[in-house]
Amino acid sequence: MDLDCELILPCRNEARALPALLARVPVGMRVVVVDNGSTDGTADVARSLGASVTVEDRPGYGGAVRAGVRAATSEYVAVMDGDGSLDPAELPALLADVATGRATLSVGRRRPVARGVFPWHARLFNHVATRWIGRRTGLHLGDIPSVRVCRRKDLLHLDVQDLHFGYPVEVLVRAHRAGWRIVEHEVSYHPRAEGTTSKVSGSFVGSARAARDLVKALP
Numbered sequence: 001m002d003l004d005c006e007l008i009l010p011c012r013n014e015a016r017a018l019p020a021l022l023a024r025v026p027v028g029m030r031v032v033v034v035d036n037g038s039t040d041g042t043a044d045v046a047r048s049l050g051a052s053v054t055v056e057d058r059p060g061y062g063g064a065v066r067a068g069v070r071a072a073t074s075e076y077v078a079v080m081d082g083d084g085s086l087d088p089a090e091l092p093a094l095l096a097d098v099a100t101g102r103a104t105l106s107v108g109r110r111r112p113v114a115r116g117v118f119p120w121h122a123r124l125f126n127h128v129a130t131r132w133i134g135r136r137t138g139l140h141l142g143d144i145p146s147v148r149v150c151r152r153k154d155l156l157h158l159d160v161q162d163l164h165f166g167y168p169v170e171v172l173v174r175a176h177r178a179g180w181r182i183v184e185h186e187v188s189y190h191p192r193a194e195g196t197t198s199k200v201s202g203s204f205v206g207s208a209r210a211a212r213d214l215v216k217a218l219p
Contacts, residue, residue: 090185
């Protein structure tokens with residue numbers, strides 16, 4: 001299929017993850033790395049591997065994703081964490097859902113490939129968050145997705161406002177309320193690249209901050 005799609009990778013100090021991650025990007029899919037305040041040469045590594053680089057100096061996951069979406073030019077965009085925990089080789093199945101009209105938004109439900117990949121506090125946060133969203137909106141999913149694929153213009157029209165870790169939740173809620181067809185795919189969840197640090201699932205504090213942003217993100 002035609003891969004008129006750009007993969008957006010919001011990155012903060014992910015230089016050590018990028019070589020293996022970008023090597024698994026499907027042929028024909030372009031990559032936009034959004035450097036969100038890295039101090040480890042992330043931008044230089046990304047450019048050396050053929051990715052486009054956009055700089056977003058203001059810290060925040062949502063702001064980095066928004067900068068990447070604005071910088072992209074393809075019909076479709078895919079968003080994935082840049083820490084090496086997810087496999088871009090699995091993106092074509094999600095893209096096919098959107099391109100064929102089966103979905104307006106295709107998202108990934110993480111399936112850990114080894115014990116310890118998904119810490120207890122992150123699983124607890126994820127369970128509580130998805131249950132709460134379901135009660136508030138009627139949207140029932142198994143995960144707060146770290147992988148999302150949709151048409152670029154559709155995502156821009158959602159006008160998502162959250163610039164931090166509540167961004168994925170606001171995308172889901174706004175998309176559901178806009179009548180989008182949302183399809184969930186199981187995706188492999190690997191240990192993040194050695195030498196990188198999780199901003200959310202790596203600690204209880206990170207998960208708590210994400211929960212705070214989730215509450216703020218529900219429009």
